[in-house]
Amino acid sequence: MPLINVIHGESIPTAPFTVRTPVLRLPIWLLVMWQAIKAVAWLVVTYVRYWWATGPATGLLWLYAEYGWVGPASTAGGIAAAATGWGFGHRPSFLPFGWYPILARFRRWTYRRRWQAAMVTAKLAVSFDRHTVLPILKRVRCRPGADVVLVRMVTGQIPDDFGKVAERLAHTFGVRQVKAMPGPSFGTVVLVLLRGDPLTKTVAPFPTTAVPDFTALTVARQEDGEVFDLRLFGTQVLVVGATGSGKGSVIWSIVRSLAGGVGTGLVKLWGLDPKGGMELGIGLPLFDRFASKDFAAMATMLEEAAREAQSRAARLKGVTRQHIPTPAEPLIVLIIDELANLTAYLTDRQLKDRIKASLGIVLSQGRAVGVHVVAAIQDPRKEVLPARGLFPTRIALRLSEPGEVDMVLGDGMRDRGALGDRIPQTTPGVGYVVLDGDPTPMRVRFSFLTDDAIRDMAATYSRLQVIDGETVEGGAA
Numbered sequence: 001m002p003l004i005n006v007i008h009g010e011s012i013p014t015a016p017f018t019v020r021t022p023v024l025r026l027p028i029w030l031l032v033m034w035q036a037i038k039a040v041a042w043l044v045v046t047y048v049r050y051w052w053a054t055g056p057a058t059g060l061l062w063l064y065a066e067y068g069w070v071g072p073a074s075t076a077g078g079i080a081a082a083a084t085g086w087g088f089g090h091r092p093s094f095l096p097f098g099w100y101p102i103l104a105r106f107r108r109w110t111y112r113r114r115w116q117a118a119m120v121t122a123k124l125a126v127s128f129d130r131h132t133v134l135p136i137l138k139r140v141r142c143r144p145g146a147d148v149v150l151v152r153m154v155t156g157q158i159p160d161d162f163g164k165v166a167e168r169l170a171h172t173f174g175v176r177q178v179k180a181m182p183g184p185s186f187g188t189v190v191l192v193l194l195r196g197d198p199l200t201k202t203v204a205p206f207p208t209t210a211v212p213d214f215t216a217l218t219v220a221r222q223e224d225g226e227v228f229d230l231r232l233f234g235t236q237v238l239v240v241g242a243t244g245s246g247k248g249s250v251i252w253s254i255v256r257s258l259a260g261g262v263g264t265g266l267v268k269l270w271g272l273d274p275k276g277g278m279e280l281g282i283g284l285p286l287f288d289r290f291a292s293k294d295f296a297a298m299a300t301m302l303e304e305a306a307r308e309a310q311s312r313a314a315r316l317k318g319v320t321r322q323h324i325p326t327p328a329e330p331l332i333v334l335i336i337d338e339l340a341n342l343t344a345y346l347t348d349r350q351l352k353d354r355i356k357a358s359l360g361i362v363l364s365q366g367r368a369v370g371v372h373v374v375a376a377i378q379d380p381r382k383e384v385l386p387a388r389g390l391f392p393t394r395i396a397l398r399l400s401e402p403g404e405v406d407m408v409l410g411d412g413m414r415d416r417g418a419l420g421d422r423i424p425q426t427t428p429g430v431g432y433v434v435l436d437g438d439p440t441p442m443r444v445r446f447s448f449l450t451d452d453a454i455r456d457m458a459a460t461y462s463r464l465q466v467i468d469g470e471t472v473e474g475g476a477a
């Protein structure tokens, strides 16, 4: 008979015990023997299943039988000493090959203990045909600050079902946060249970390179301890965050990663700081052009950038799909602090229209021809920034409302763990980004440059030529 109505998952009994009325009258010795066979079978299965515990235990017992207490004690002491030596001597190999596999066994046992209650209370247990079916905990792996749990979902479930109850699961398992992402095969989901937080401390600035890698600019640290590399080629970057969320640190982290190129003339930074130059003014000598007071000069800069993008696009059409910067035709990066001052709060209608039109051209045509925008804004609503959709790369720092997270990062991102509205005010520079090919957002912290560090950098790589439309005497060529 074909297997029909098969529903994958782990069944749990509907009642704590089941009473059956015996139909046959069996002699007591037969029943005792049957129970004894079952007990032996259970012991064998358990012994094999938990080999990692039963194997060493058997070895120690054998040593005790052969040599008395000295045997197991000296073996255990030797192993402990070797492990300690390994741990202190070569931590990078000890953690993944020595410590994490043992920790994973222990964690699997602790998750298993709470699994049934967690699945039922999170409404991930499914009732079907008078059965209750649970997702199956398949495998646990440990890595720095996180446990990665592979789960076989119940038929009909999708990874987003787990993402929606991630916070509930985090409380149940006693971890800081849970992220859910599709597993390696259909029907599986990977839960990442984050424990420690490597982002509580300020991140020091990363080293600059003479030739920046425009496909991977190191600007932040990820919550899994890795560095976060921002891709600038082929994109435009929007940074959204409430006041004091650290938008300045994102801008300066990006500028620092480009500074080597500024020094060699491979990169030209154009600064637009409509808040009067408070933020970008500290690093003034780094900018090739700069405007902070004159909105007409800002409109002119944007129009020039738009013209440059259009002429490069016309010239490179059919030749290449990615412009490669050279000192003769450098990468132009427009750094704009508080973009809303240009797109929403400007009262001069004519200027506003000029800015909107040229910004639209730069955003849509500049990304493949080396004319990029890195813009910061507090309010991500469409009324404030109609061109939001033209920024393929968006960074969400601390936001005022939960609804803003999906506005910035895309639909469903808050459910997948981007809790931008919950970032504490005490951790400026922390935010969420969406990584290439990863459907779940990553929490990161951008490096922090003090005012002195910015001044030092500016003195080292100085380029300034034009301020608010005026050419500066002695500016770099």
Ligand SMILES: Nc1ncnc2c1ncn2[C@@H]1O[C@H](COP(=O)(O)OP(=O)(O)OP(=O)(O)O)[C@@H](O)[C@H]1O
Residues within 6 Å of the ligand: 202, 203, 241, 242, 243, 244, 245, 246, 247, 248, 249, 378, 428, 429, 430, 445, 446, 447, 448
């Ligand atoms: N990455 C960071 N790491 C540690 N501290 C930071 C970081 N970024 C910012 N800060 C601290 O937070 C304060 C506020 O940051 P910042 O001025 O960059 O925020 P902002 O989002 O630009 O605010 P506003 O919109 O008001 O200009 C800074 O003075 C600094 O002390």
